[in-house]
Amino acid sequence: MSGDSLKRRKIAVLGSRSVGKSSLVKQFIENHFVDAYYPTIESTFAKTVTYKGVEYDCHIIDTAGQDEYSPVNAQHAIGIHGYVLVYSITSRTSFDMIQIIYDKIVDFCGLTDIPCVIVGSKSDLHQNRQVQSKEGQALGQKNGAAWIETSAKNNVNVGKVFELCLAEIERRTAPNQAEPQVSRCVVM
Numbered sequence: 001m002s003g004d005s006l007k008r009r010k011i012a013v014l015g016s017r018s019v020g021k022s023s024l025v026k027q028f029i030e031n032h033f034v035d036a037y038y039p040t041i042e043s044t045f046a047k048t049v050t051y052k053g054v055e056y057d058c059h060i061i062d063t064a065g066q067d068e069y070s071p072v073n074a075q076h077a078i079g080i081h082g083y084v085l086v087y088s089i090t091s092r093t094s095f096d097m098i099q100i101i102y103d104k105i106v107d108f109c110g111l112t113d114i115p116c117v118i119v120g121s122k123s124d125l126h127q128n129r130q131v132q133s134k135e136g137q138a139l140g141q142k143n144g145a146a147w148i149e150t151s152a153k154n155n156v157n158v159g160k161v162f163e164l165c166l167a168e169i170e171r172r173t174a175p176n177q178a179e180p181q182v183s184r185c186v187v188m
Ligand SMILES: Nc1nc2c(ncn2[C@@H]2O[C@H](COP(=O)(O)OP(=O)(O)OP(=O)(O)O)[C@@H](O)[C@H]2O)c(=O)[nH]1
Pocket: 016, 017, 018, 019, 020, 021, 022, 023, 024, 034, 035, 036, 037, 038, 039, 040, 041, 063, 064, 065, 066, 121, 122, 123, 124, 125, 150, 151, 152, 153, 154
């Protein structure tokens, strides 16, 4: 399939610092896991993903971690088709940030709802769990988002995150619409 006929999808990965955003993206793109922690500035990765028989040219933006003082950069709300919002199951604070980030994106874009997957990362660290699965699931339902728990370390459910994100994007694309909506908001 030529590059031109691929459907291009831009996906932003957001969440608190050190929750495992880069590890998730690296496991997905490069199939490896690094134990060391290197804070991210911002990186974009590309991968062709086949979902339901259709090839998608996915551009995945791994962002610097957000915190309560810098929840979301306006750039993260422009031209993005779908969002992956990551918390760590070992950090209640990172879980609480998800709703703040979600609301900020919705606010920036003037939308009520965004294509989104909420990810509970580091599921291998269940002995240190601070957020129960049912809480994650409830947060997903509340926001009309998909939800899943993953372990980048053990490569559990990593590919599934991006499939769910494509599903959320496509679910909102009308059958007669060639391309899904992207957020076009301009922040003055
Ligand atoms: N046990 C375990 N550790 C993980 C997992 N994912 C990430 N980590 C570790 O958590 C730390 C932070 O991971 P990163 O992927 O750098 O986190 P980040 O969210 O990209 O961090 P920022 O760049 O600061 O936003 C690293 O030491 C990783 O090895 C996982 O699935 N299981």
